[in-house]
Amino acid sequence: MKKICFLAVLLSLFTSLPAEEYPLYDFENYEIGTEFLLKDVSGNPVSAKSYAVVAADPTGKDNKVLHVLLVNSWNTYPEYPLPDGFTAAEFCTYQSVAFSLYRPQVLPKNNDNMQTAIYLGDKKIYQEEHPNYPDQGERGKWHEKRYAFTPVETEASYFLLGLHADTMEYYLDNIRLVRVEKGYDYTDETQTLRYYVEQCGNGKHIGVATPSSWKNVIDLNNDLLDMSQTVFRNFNMVVAEDDMKFDAIEPNRNDFNFGYADALVDFAERHGMKVRGHTLCWHKQLPEWVTKNEDRNSHNYSREELLSILRNHIDTIVSHYKGRIAEWDVVNECLEDNQRSYYYGESYMYDLRASVWSKGIGGKLGWGDENVGGDFIDSAFVYAHRADPDAKLFLNDYGVENRGRKADAYYYLAKHLVDNNIPIHGVGLQCHFKAGELDSAGLVRQIQRFQELGLEVIITELDIASSDKQADEFRTITNIFMEQKNCPNMVLWGVSDRDSWRSGALPLLFDADLAAKPAFFAVRDALEKAWNDILSVAPVPNDARPQSPYVDVYNFAGQKIASGMRRESVNFLPTGIYIVDGEKIMVR
Ligand code: G3I
Numbered sequence: 001m002k003k004i005c006f007l008a009v010l011l012s013l014f015t016s017l018p019a020e021e022y023p024l025y026d027f028e029n030y031e032i033g034t035e036f037l038l039k040d041v042s043g044n045p046v047s048a049k050s051y052a053v054v055a056a057d058p059t060g061k062d063n064k065v066l067h068v069l070l071v072n073s074w075n076t077y078p079e080y081p082l083p084d085g086f087t088a089a090e091f092c093t094y095q096s097v098a099f100s101l102y103r104p105q106v107l108p109k110n111n112d113n114m115q116t117a118i119y120l121g122d123k124k125i126y127q128e129e130h131p132n133y134p135d136q137g138e139r140g141k142w143h144e145k146r147y148a149f150t151p152v153e154t155e156a157s158y159f160l161l162g163l164h165a166d167t168m169e170y171y172l173d174n175i176r177l178v179r180v181e182k183g184y185d186y187t188d189e190t191q192t193l194r195y196y197v198e199q200c201g202n203g204k205h206i207g208v209a210t211p212s213s214w215k216n217v218i219d220l221n222n223d224l225l226d227m228s229q230t231v232f233r234n235f236n237m238v239v240a241e242d243d244m245k246f247d248a249i250e251p252n253r254n255d256f257n258f259g260y261a262d263a264l265v266d267f268a269e270r271h272g273m274k275v276r277g278h279t280l281c282w283h284k285q286l287p288e289w290v291t292k293n294e295d296r297n298s299h300n301y302s303r304e305e306l307l308s309i310l311r312n313h314i315d316t317i318v319s320h321y322k323g324r325i326a327e328w329d330v331v332n333e334c335l336e337d338n339q340r341s342y343y344y345g346e347s348y349m350y351d352l353r354a355s356v357w358s359k360g361i362g363g364k365l366g367w368g369d370e371n372v373g374g375d376f377i378d379s380a381f382v383y384a385h386r387a388d389p390d391a392k393l394f395l396n397d398y399g400v401e402n403r404g405r406k407a408d409a410y411y412y413l414a415k416h417l418v419d420n421n422i423p424i425h426g427v428g429l430q431c432h433f434k435a436g437e438l439d440s441a442g443l444v445r446q447i448q449r450f451q452e453l454g455l456e457v458i459i460t461e462l463d464i465a466s467s468d469k470q471a472d473e474f475r476t477i478t479n480i481f482m483e484q485k486n487c488p489n490m491v492l493w494g495v496s497d498r499d500s501w502r503s504g505a506l507p508l509l510f511d512a513d514l515a516a517k518p519a520f521f522a523v524r525d526a527l528e529k530a531w532n533d534i535l536s537v538a539p540v541p542n543d544a545r546p547q548s549p550y551v552d553v554y555n556f557a558g559q560k561i562a563s564g565m566r567r568e569s570v571n572f573l574p575t576g577i578y579i580v581d582g583e584k585i586m587v588r
Contacts, residue, residue: 019513020179022094025080027064027173030054036066036078039160041119047071052078052162058102058171059142065102065173070165077117077162080175088120092151094177095226096513097126097161102142102171115164118149121156125149127164127213146178148498148513150218150225180513184520186233193234193520196527200534201576201587202556204482205274206527207237207491209461211499215243215260220267230495230514232271239276239460239491240264241501245285250313253289258320265324276460276491277325279396280314281380282332283355290356297360306360310376311383318387327392329428329460330384331377334358335397335413339405348416350409377413378422385423396428396460402442411449418453426456426486431477432493432502435467440476444484451486461493463500463507464519471522474509478526485558534577537584554579 036052047070055067070076082091097118107114118126126149137143163170184191197206208231214220218227231238242248243260250256268275283294290309292298301309318328336351352358352372363375377395384393395417400410410427417424427450429443447457459481464473481490494500498512509520553562553570556577570580571587578585 019096019181021098022177022179023174024083024177025066025175027054027066030064032056032064036080038068038070038073038076039079040073040076041122041124041160042075044075046076047073050076055171057173058104063173065171067169067171068162069169071167074166075117075164077119077160078172079158079160081158082156088154088156091120091159091177094179096146096148096178096180097175098144098146098178099161099175100142100173101137101145102173103137103139103169104171105169106139114168116145116147117160117162117164118147119160120152121154121158123152123154123156125152142173146512148180148226148496150227178513180515182514183516186229189233191524193524193527194236196524196531198236199531200482200527200556201574203488203559204557205237205489206235206523207239207274207276207489208235208495209239209241209278209491209493210243210264211494212242213499214264220263223270226514227495228267230510232267232273235273235492237274237276237489237491238264238268239278241278241494242285244277244317245279246282246290246313247285247287249317251287253309254312256316256320265321269324275321275325276458276489277317277321277328277391278460279329279332280317280384281310281330281334281357281376283353283357284333286356294356295354295359297356301356301360303361306357307376307379310357310361310380314380314383315387318384318391322388323390325388325391327394327425327458328384329396330380330393330424332396333398334374334377334395335400335406335409337399337406339409348412350413374413377417378420381417381422381424392425392456393423394426394428394456394458394460395424396430398430398432398461400427401429401431401433401446402437402439403445407442407446411446411453414450414455415453418455424455426450426458428458428460430461430493431459431463432461432507433464433473435465435469435473438464438473438477440480443477444480447480447484447487451484456486456488457484458488459490462490463493463502463505465502466506470507471518474519475522475526478523479529482526482530485556488557534584534586537577537586551580556584 032054034054038046038050038052040046049071050069050073052066052068054064057063057065066078068078116128117124126147161175186192189195193206197204210231218225222228240261243264249261265275286294334353336353339351352374354372357376358372358374361373361376362371363373381393384391395414397410400407414424414427450457462477464470481487492508494508496510496512496514497506497508500508509517509523511517549567550564551567552560553565555561570578570585573587575587578587
């Protein structure tokens with residue numbers, strides 16, 4: 001029956017009716033020359049040379065459109081009254097605003113002048129975020145734009161819609177509201193990803209990175225938002241895509257900014273989600289006071305000073321979240337992409353990336369440039385461990401998921417840390433894959449050899465470029481995640497294709513309208529299969545040998561959770577699968 005329902009959902013995805021639309025403005029009932037008010041949301045006067053006026057379609061069709069010309073009028077948009085009797089609350093029952101855009105000019109160099117914003121009254125409900133706004137279609141042609149917005153409570157009688165432009169000319173037409181078919185119902189928990197992961201009872205987590213744009217548009221206390229619900233109903237782990245990085249948390253020396261990160265941790269706790277911390281020590285997204293160039297120590301800090309900056313940063317953050325952030329990416333992307341060689345006699349070799357940390361702190365670990373050393377790696381792990389001895393600590397990198405020199409270098413680096421008793425619990429494989437790049441045998445081999453070192457392996461930043469195989473590739477990697485015992489978490493790097501850092505690649509599970517893509521159903525199918533496989537484990541006869549009344553109990557991930565427990569007490573453990581006397585026992 002379930003399979004039939006699933007097929008029906010899939011079928012409906014491909015045959016789905018056009019999204020329901022409410023037309024707002026096509027300008028056909030206006031006289032050419034009718035002016036629309038321009039509104040500056042920052043309260044600055046609008047330049048007298050700026051205007052928004054109904055005009056003929058510049059492509060020569062018999063059609064009326066709105067022509068907007070802004071001259072030094074940053075943050076200024078045309079204002080559109082809501083139709084009579086149509087309230088702001090009704091507006092908010094739709095999820096997206098769509099319109100056609102025509103741009104006669106070449107794009108300005110930095111593309112900054114083409115950022116769409118939508119306000120309902122004085123409340124911003126959408127602002128296009130970097131890196132998506134360069135996607136402005138071809139100059140001199142009409143193209144469609146559609147944006148999912150954040151509903152707000154307001155009694156406003158107008159909305160603003162336009163481009164966050166300085167000196168820019170554009171035309172708009174066919175402004176409408178769109179209600180989108182999601183393809184599944186997240187209010188029914190049995191249709192979500194989280195449900196199947198948790199049913200398996202093996203302590204695994206499926207996670208997601210919350211996009212940096214959340215900071216500007218998502219009220220983390222509003223659990224009714226479509227975006228929030230998509231996240232907390234489908235995932236039981238969350239990572240901040242950018243908001244816990246060095247520049248976000250310590251923008252000025254010893255001046256820590258926890259506001260948004262705290263709100264995200266509160267959000268996660270309210271929804272029973274675990275938090276991964278990303279990331280404590282990286283060469284990128286550093287504030288200028290640390291370095292102006294990511295590959296050097298531009299302020300010429302001494303080794304001692306840099307160690308003290310690193311220690312203070314890690315100590316303050318990890319202590320702040322002690323007991324609340326379960327695991328940290330401590331050192332991120334410290335290896336060079338091109339590794340020369342990786343094994344030399346009794347020593348491990350790897351080329352470390354040049355960064356403020358490797359150059360300024362130095363040390364013997366690593367075989368890169370002679371001035372590049374790895375002492376910062378050992379130190380970062382030790383600082384983090386001292387600040388929260390219960391947090392799990394990870395290396396994280398890309399290009400190390402399959403086979404090859406960098407993958408080997410990653411293994412030897414982790415081995416070096418383990419051999420030297422550095423407190424590391426695992427490694428992250430980012431898994432930003434191009435279409436066809438996933439090598440499942442290579443990935444399994446890589447996961448398993450870290451297991452031999454006693455390390456966990458987490459899929460930390462999964463996204464896979466769109467292709468006709470995208471759904472299959474997501475299914476394959478989800479199967480690997482569920483099958484590999486030392487792979488407790490799989491984290492998607494973003495929610496919807498609209499917010500992805502690889503926007504053109506459409507690499508995630510939800511499209512720009514948060515509708516579920518075939519990739520979502522493939523992941524859910526794989527998770528459901530894992531649950532069905534556990535259910536179908538044949539009960540093991542228990543009269544084969546004399547039984548001790550006391551048993552050690554392990555969870556499905558192989559961690560001991562009780563010693564010498566009375567055998568009958570096992571039945572009172574939380575629902576899940578346990579290993580008792582080497583046999584799988586299911587507690588319902
Ligand atoms: O915060 C500024 C904002 O003030 C400014 O107006 C805007 C306009 O340029 O830029 C904003 O900063 C951007 C930041 O994301 C937050 O949105 C940066 O320019 C942009 O470069 C940055 O991109 C992030 C990237 O890391 C930086 O390297 C991506 O969102 C993020 O997905 C990506 O994530 C990394 C992982 O941390 C590590 N692994 C690779 C992965 C992909 O690159």
